[in-house]
Amino acid sequence: MKKEESKKLTVAELPVGGVVEAGTAVNFHTGSWRSRRPVWSKDKCISCLVCWVSCPDGSIRLVPDEKRINIVDGIDYDHCKGCGICEKECPTAIGAITMEEEKK
Ligand code: SF4
Numbered sequence: 001m002k003k004e005e006s007k008k009l010t011v012a013e014l015p016v017g018g019v020v021e022a023g024t025a026v027n028f029h030t031g032s033w034r035s036r037r038p039v040w041s042k043d044k045c046i047s048c049l050v051c052w053v054s055c056p057d058g059s060i061r062l063v064p065d066e067k068r069i070n071i072v073d074g075i076d077y078d079h080c081k082g083c084g085i086c087e088k089e090c091p092t093a094i095g096a097i098t099m100e101e102e103k104k
């Protein structure tokens with residue numbers, strides 16, 4: 001748009017910009033960006049919660065537990081972007097999370 005043209009616009013005529021829902025990003029399913037997915041093994045997991053602390057997207061799911069406050073209950077694939085940090089941080093001798101190619 002030329003400078004002269006922009007001067008002619010009133011506020012009411014300005015195009016509407018992006019509208020982001022306030023308060024939460026839960027409704028944005030950013031997991032569709034993923035090219036690799038973490039696969040969690042319930043049998044190997046000791047619920048040390050290292051992956052939960054490390055995940056930048058809050059995509060490690062927890063559930064309440066009688067003996068411990070919370071234990072891991074899998075991956076939130078709606079929001080996990082597949083960065084692989086959880087696999088790297090999971091104690092290597094345990095290997096409870098492994099990254100695999102995303103199936104489209
Ligand atoms: S880091 Fe590994 S062992 Fe620890 S809670 Fe996560 S998946 Fe389980």
Ligand code: SF4
Binds near residue numbers: 056060081
């Ligand atoms: S791959 Fe990345 S975003 Fe997905 S659960 Fe692991 S740490 Fe979180």
